Amino acid sequence: MADPLLSLKNVQAGYGESIVLDGISLDIEEDGSLSVLGRNGVGKSTLLLTIMGFTNVSAGTVTWRGKDITGWLPHKRARAGIGWVSQERDIFPSLTVEENLTVAASPGRWDLKAVYDLFPRLAERRTNMGNHLSGGEQQMLTIARTLMTNPAILLLDEPLEGLAPIVVEELTAAIERMNDQEKMALVLVEQHASVALALTEQALVIERGAAAWAGASGDLVKDQALIDRYIGLNLTGQAKAG
Amino acid sequence: MTTQIVGILFDGLAFGMLLFVLSVGLSVTLGLMNFINLAHGSFAMIGGYVTLTLMREGGWPFLATLPAAFVITALISVAFERTLFRRLYRSTALNQVLLTIGLVFVSAAIAAYFYGTVQQPIQVPDYLRGSHEIAGVSFATYRLFLLVVALFLVALLIGGLEYTRFGARIRAAVDDQRMARGLGIDVDSVFAVTFALGSGLAGLGGALAIEIVGLDPSFGFHYLVFMLIVVAVGGLGSVGGSFAAAALLGIFDVAGKYYVPALGSFLIYIVLIVLLFVRPRGLFGKR
Ligand SMILES: Nc1ncnc2c1ncn2[C@@H]1O[C@H](COP(=O)(O)OP(=O)(O)O)[C@@H](O)[C@H]1O
Ligand SMILES: [Mg+2]
Numbered sequence: 326m327a328d329p330l331l332s333l334k335n336v337q338a339g340y341g342e343s344i345v346l347d348g349i350s351l352d353i354e355e356d357g358s359l360s361v362l363g364r365n366g367v368g369k370s371t372l373l374l375t376i377m378g379f380t381n382v383s384a385g386t387v388t389w390r391g392k393d394i395t396g397w398l399p400h401k402r403a404r405a406g407i408g409w410v411s412q413e414r415d416i417f418p419s420l421t422v423e424e425n426l427t428v429a430a431s432p433g434r435w436d437l438k439a440v441y442d443l444f445p446r447l448a449e450r451r452t453n454m455g456n457h458l459s460g461g462e463q464q465m466l467t468i469a470r471t472l473m474t475n476p477a478i479l480l481l482d483e484p485l486e487g488l489a490p491i492v493v494e495e496l497t498a499a500i501e502r503m504n505d506q507e508k509m510a511l512v513l514v515e516q517h518a519s520v521a522l523a524l525t526e527q528a529l530v531i532e533r534g535a536a537a538w539a540g541a542s543g544d545l546v547k548d549q550a551l552i553d554r555y556i557g558l559n560l561t562g563q564a565k566a567g
Numbered sequence: 568m569t570t571q572i573v574g575i576l577f578d579g580l581a582f583g584m585l586l587f588v589l590s591v592g593l594s595v596t597l598g599l600m601n602f603i604n605l606a607h608g609s610f611a612m613i614g615g616y617v618t619l620t621l622m623r624e625g626g627w628p629f630l631a632t633l634p635a636a637f638v639i640t641a642l643i644s645v646a647f648e649r650t651l652f653r654r655l656y657r658s659t660a661l662n663q664v665l666l667t668i669g670l671v672f673v674s675a676a677i678a679a680y681f682y683g684t685v686q687q688p689i690q691v692p693d694y695l696r697g698s699h700e701i702a703g704v705s706f707a708t709y710r711l712f713l714l715v716v717a718l719f720l721v722a723l724l725i726g727g728l729e730y731t732r733f734g735a736r737i738r739a740a741v742d743d744q745r746m747a748r749g750l751g752i753d754v755d756s757v758f759a760v761t762f763a764l765g766s767g768l769a770g771l772g773g774a775l776a777i778e779i780v781g782l783d784p785s786f787g788f789h790y791l792v793f794m795l796i797v798v799a800v801g802g803l804g805s806v807g808g809s810f811a812a813a814a815l816l817g818i819f820d821v822a823g824k825y826y827v828p829a830l831g832s833f834l835i836y837i838v839l840i841v842l843l844f845v846r847p848r849g850l851f852g853k854r
Contacts, residue, residue, distance in 0.1 A: 377749055403751035415746040428735045430749035452726045476750055 328391030330355050330510050333476055338375040344383065345371045347534045351476065353527075357494035358504050358511040360521035360542055361526040361553050362556050363531035367492070369514045370412050372531070373480045376512075377409045378402050404431070408476025412483050412514075413462045418456035422447055425455045425466055433475030434507070443499055450525045462502065468499070478510035479503060486515060493520075500524060518556050522546045534563035570704045575822050580686035581762035583712030583817020589790055590797035591724065591809045592765025598804020599741045600651060600758050603660055604748035605667040607769050607794055609674040614640045614770025615687040615777050616678060619687050629691050635772055640770025650725040653755075668712055671787045678784035697780075709778055716775065717810070720768070722808045737761055739805070758836045796839050802849030812849070 329352040338344040339453060345368045353359055361369050366396060374380050376387060379401040380422070387395045389405055403409070406408065419426050424446075426437060441448035444465040462482055471479065481500065485493045501524055504511045516520035522528060523541040530538040537555050545551065594609040614636035621627040621635055644822050647670070654710045655663050693748075695712055698705040733851040740747040773786065780790075796816055801808030816835055823834030830837075 379745065379749070397750040399745075400751050403749055410747045411746060411749065415743045417742040417746070419738045420735055420741055424735045425739075428732065428739045428748070429752050481699045495713065555617070 328388070329353055330356070330390060331512075332359065332388045333376070334386050334388070336382060336387060338371065338377060338380040338382045338385075340371075341382060345380070345534050348385070349375075349531075349534075349536060350385075351529055351539070353427065353510050353512065356504070356508040356510060357527065358513070358525040359512045360518075360525040360528040360533065362516075362518050362521060362528060362545075364555070364557060365516075367531045369531055371521075371534075373409060373482050373512065373514060376402075376407060376480060380402060387402075398493055403429075403476075404563040405476060406475075406477035407480065408471040408474055408478060408542050409480045410467050410471050410479055410482060410484060412486070413546035414460075414467050416458070416463055416466055418454060421442060421451065422453050422455060422458070422466060423451040423511070425470050429470070430473035435472040435475050437473075440472055441503075443472075446471055461488050461496075464488060464492070468496070472503075476509070478512065479513045482514045483514075483516060485515065485520065497524065516556075518552050560561070569711045573704045575825055576818060577704070577706055578710065579627070579818030580814055581707070581713045581817070582779065582821055584713045585772060585776055586790075586793050586817055587717050587813035588720060588775060589769055590794040590801075591720070591806060592768040592789040593794050594798045594801060594806070594809045596762055596806060597686050597735060597798055598802075599761060600656070602656060603663040603667065604652065605664060605791060606647075606670040606787070607766070608789070608791040609671050610620060610640050610644050610766040611769040611773035611776070611790060612674065612678060612782070612786040613643055614767075614773035615782040615786060616682060616687075616773075617770065617839060618777065619682075619689055619772035619782060622689055625786065629689065635773045636774035638683050640773070641767030644766030645759060645763045648759055653760075665721055665821070671791070675784040675787055679787035682784070684784055686693035686783050687777070688781065689777050691778050713779075714774060717726070721806065721810050722822075730807060732758075733757075798849075799837065800842055805849070808849055 331353045333349055333351050336349045337344055338345050349372060351359065363369055363416065366525070368528070371380060375382060378394075378397055378525060382395055385395075386393055386465060394402060394405070409460060417428065423437070429510070430436070446462055447465055447469055450462060457465065468484065484496055484500070488496070497520060500511070500513070503509045511525065513521050513525055522545055525542045528538075528540065528542045528545045529536055530551075532555055538551060589608075589611050591598050593604060594601055596604050596607070615756050617628070617639045618632040618638040621632040622629060627635070642773075651666065655666060691709060695709045698707045699711065728737065736747070736752050736757050740752060744754055758792070773782070775780070776790075793816065797809055801810070801812030811817045819838050820832065823830060824832065825850065827834060
């Protein structure tokens with residue numbers, strides 16, 4: 326059997342001395358997709374930061390295409406094909422929109438033309454400075470910027486948070502296309518369970534840094550009691566601000 | 568009268584251009600990397616001694632020593648960056664000041680040991696000596712040369728920072744280190760290269776300075792003051808700002824010593840204080 330694309334085994338990780346994730350395991354195949362759900366502060370962002378190499382891993386291993394990358398620096402992981410879009414939407418403010426896109430680009434399927442086709446609004450704003458964008462445009466820019474590195478997996482941290490419904494629709498369609506048509510693996514951190522579960526095959530529910538539930542997204546959708554217990558009542562699919 | 572003013576303006580501007588080459592690297596490292604490198608003047612001194620040694624011992628022509636002063640200073644600075652400075656990037660400003668000011672003392676002592684404490688003159692080539700007369704005012708050739716070099720460097724630096732991908736990477740790394748790393752930018756290398764270029768420019772400045780201000784082991788101290796003023800007035804990390812600040816500083820210094828000799832070199836401090844009252848972030852400072 327081929328190695329999974331990305332695999333975490335009993336990972337314990339945190340910041341400095343404090344441990345946030347305790348014993349997380351997961352496997353994602355080449356075109357797999359995973360929702361990471363859970364309340365605020367349970368460690369969802371920390372999981373993505375751990376995959377990127379920004380946290381202290383005190384136990385367990387992170388492997389990428391069968392290679393142990395637990396000790397790799399973040400930029401090396403990014404170059405190996407792990408594409409991360411942070412929750413903070415960190416645009417580089419002293420770069421234009423186009424410079425934001427090209428600054429870390431590497432050759433491949435996703436070039437300027439392809440991302441402008443995906444998000445035409447960015448093409449209109451190409452000479453704007455990165456910080457002169459609306460929230461939705463900023464999120465498009467951060468996703469497009471990561472696509473420009475031509476990753477094999479996309480790690481999205483609450484990409485729909487605080488966006489207008491119309492923008493949520495546009496982004497959801499783009500994310501779906503990435504995974505279904507472009508065969509890019511996907512890890513989607515979300516507060517809004519129904520949106521995320523519709524987009525992914527697998528789901529992982531985190532509770533205080535540990536896996537509370539793991540399985541097929543289709544099964545979780547049906548289990549309302551479980552969703553209420555671990556995630557709360559965010560099933561309407563509306564991306565609320567904050 | 569007018570010719571005298573033009574002459575003083577020109578001399579001041581030329582001195583300012585020298586200060587620009589000496590300081591712009593410090594502005595970049597301080598502004599972009601938030602590292603307080605008070606040893607920047609010592610890197611300039613190294614460049615000066617490289618040129619001196621190559622000319623005296625190696626018989627190199629002056630112009631050929633300039634790239635060497637740049638490269639050797641850049642390489643030495645990288646050795647320091649990799650071994651010492653890097654450890655203090657996340658440390659306090661005080662620690663950075665203490666380490667780098669210590670290096671200034673050490674480098675001054677080393678220079679005094681090998682070259683003695685006296686001023687070391689060099690012979691610039693004939694075509695850089697003498698002067699050109701334009702409309703009754705005589706312009707020293709070497710100072711014209713300084714002006715040309717500085718303008719060329721300004722164009723190169725602004726172009727490099729604003730219009731190249733490496734320049735965009737520097738700006739990205741400064742804006743948000745974590746995100747830059749997360750996108751695959753090797754931030755440590757970007758900073759190391761930037762630091763080397765900045766220090767190399769100081770080395771070039773030190774080499775260019777010998778003809779104007781001489782060279783002795785106190786160079787690292789003496790010009791540190793000027794460098795810090797240029798950075799403070801020009802605004803951190805601003806190439807254009809450093810240029811304007813250096814030009815102003817050079818002109819005020821030369822004019823002050825000429826017209827108000829009683830105040831001597833104090834005039835520049837008065838100008839500095841007034842300027843920073845009006846514009847605390849410097850002329851062009853963003854932060
Ligand atoms: N940089 C950090 N340093 C220390 N603790 C942090 C840091 N970032 C997050 N935490 C802590 O880690 C825990 C999980 O946070 P996070 O992963 O951001 O949660 P989520 O993304 O699920 O809302 C929280 O208790 C938070 O306070
Ligand atoms: Mg989060």
